[in-house]
Every structure is written in C-alpha cells, then in structure tokens.
Amino acid sequence: MASALTVAPVIRQAGKADVSAMIAIATAAYVIYVPRIGKEPAPMLADFAIHVARGEAYVLEDNGEVVAYIVTFEKDGGQFIENVAVRPSRHGQGHGKCLLGFAEDQARQGNRPRLFLYTNALMTENLDFYPRLGYVETHRIQENGFDRVYFEKDLRA
Numbered sequence: 141m142a143s144a145l146t147v148a149p150v151i152r153q154a155g156k157a158d159v160s161a162m163i164a165i166a167t168a169a170y171v172i173y174v175p176r177i178g179k180e181p182a183p184m185l186a187d188f189a190i191h192v193a194r195g196e197a198y199v200l201e202d203n204g205e206v207v208a209y210i211v212t213f214e215k216d217g218g219q220f221i222e223n224v225a226v227r228p229s230r231h232g233q234g235h236g237k238c239l240l241g242f243a244e245d246q247a248r249q250g251n252r253p254r255l256f257l258y259t260n261a262l263m264t265e266n267l268d269f270y271p272r273l274g275y276v277e278t279h280r281i282q283e284n285g286f287d288r289v290y291f292e293k294d295l296r297a
Contacts, residue, residue, distance in 0.1 A: 147202075147203055147204070149200050149201065149202045149207075149235065149238060150200070150201045151198050151199070151200050151201075151238070151239065151242050152198065152199060152201065153195060153197070153198055154188075154191075154192045154197035154198055154199045154209065155192065156189070156192060158192065158197075158199050158206055158209075159188045159189050159192055161199070161206040161209075162188045162192075162197065162199065162206075162209045163188055164227075165206070165207070165208065165209060165225050165226070165227050166183045166184055166186065166188075166209075166223070166225050167184060168227060168228050169183075169225040169226060169227065169228055170183050170184045170225065171184070173260065173262065173263055176262045176263075177260060177262050177286075179285075181260055181263070181286070182223075182260075182284065182286060183223045183225060186211070186222075186223060188211075191211045191222070194213070196211055196212060196213040196222070197209060197210070197211050198210050198211075198212070198239070198242065200226075200235050200238060200239055202230070202233075202235070207226065207227045207230040207235055208224070208225060208226040208227065208230065208235040208236065208238075208239055209223075209224070209225060209239070210223070210224040210239040210240070210242065210243060211223040211224075212224075212242075212243040212246060214250060214252060215256075216256075217252065217253070217254075218247065218252050218253065218254040218255060218256050218292075219243055219244070219246055219247030219250065219252045219254070219255045219256075220255075220256055220257065221240070221243050221255060221256070221257035222257075224236060224239050224240065224243075224257075226239075237273065240255075240273060243255055244293070244295065247295055248295060252295070253294065253295055253296050254292050254293060254294050254295055254296075255275075255292065255293040255295065256278070256290060256291065256292040256293070257270070257275070257290070257291055258283075258288040258289060258290045258291070259288070259289055259291070260286055260287065260288060260289070261280060261287040261288065261289050262287065266289075267289060270291045271291075273293070274293050275291035275292060275293045276291060276292055276293070276294075277289060277290070277291055278290045278291065278292045
C-alpha cells in the first residue's frame with residue numbers, strides 16, 4: 141500500500157496571488173475576538189497588498205496550501221512582527237512558532253538585536269503564549285483605538 145507523500149512546510153515571500161489567502165486567514169483567525177474587543181482587531185483591517193508589495197509578508201505552505209502568514213520588517217533598530225496568523229483548522233501544529241522562528245532568523249541575518257511585537261490586551265491567550273517563547277512584556281498603551289501590549293525578545297542573550 142502506497143502512503144501519501146507529505147512535504148515539509150515551506151515559508152516563502154508572499155506574492156500578489158497570496159493576498160486573498162492572507163485575508164481569509166486573518167478573518168478566520170481573528171473573528172473570535174470581535175465580540176471581546178467590540179470591533180474588528182487591527183489584523184482584520186490590514187492592507188495585505190501593501191505588505192506584499194513592500195516585501196514584508198511571508199506565507200507558510202503546508203502540502204501546497206497556504207495555512208499561515210507573517211508580516212515582519214526592520215523597525216526602530218529591531219525586527220518588528222506586525223502580524224502573524226494561522227488558519228484555525230491548523231492551530232496546534234507549530235506553524236505560528238515556525239513563523240516566529242523565521243522572523244528571529246531574519247533579525248539575526250540583519251544583525252538586529254531584538255524582535256518586538258504587540259497584541260491586543262483582550263487577546264489573553266497571546267499574553268500567555270509570547271512569554272513561553274522568550275518574549276517579555278515591555279509596556280501597554282492605547283494606540284490607534286486599541287489597547288496594546290508590547291513584547292520584546294532580546295537576541296543578544
């Protein structure tokens with residue numbers, strides 16, 4: 141009996157053809173937070189076409205299907221993670237951690253000493269998740285109409 145061929149997940153720079161998949165993933169991943177926050181979270185409002193055009197968007201393909209993405213770029217001397225999301229049906233498979241590791245690799249290649257990101261204060265799952273990956277909360281602010289919690293990971297250690 142032949143087994144199905146499985147291919148390791150691949151991270152690649154997103155192209156114009158990936159924008160609709162990124163929007164679909166963001167919508168599916170973040171819609172659960174709308175009742176909690178009272179409005180669509182920032183990632184649901186993102187202009188993915190601009191991120192793709194700037195070369196700061198990457199997708200993770202698993203067996204040929206785009207199942208996750210990350211938007212990351214240099215900012216303020218560090219590697220900023222603007223947004224990362226995984227299709228809900230693919231949660232728990234390590235895709236998010238893989239993409240965060242990719243951003244860390246980007247930072248190291250660019251000789252950037254830190255990664256930083258924010259999450260919404262009401263996305264309480266993330267407040268537990270990022271510290272498990274070595275991120276430390278740095279501050280909380282209200283920004284663009286959202287209560288945000290900033291995290292940073294020092295890569296010099």
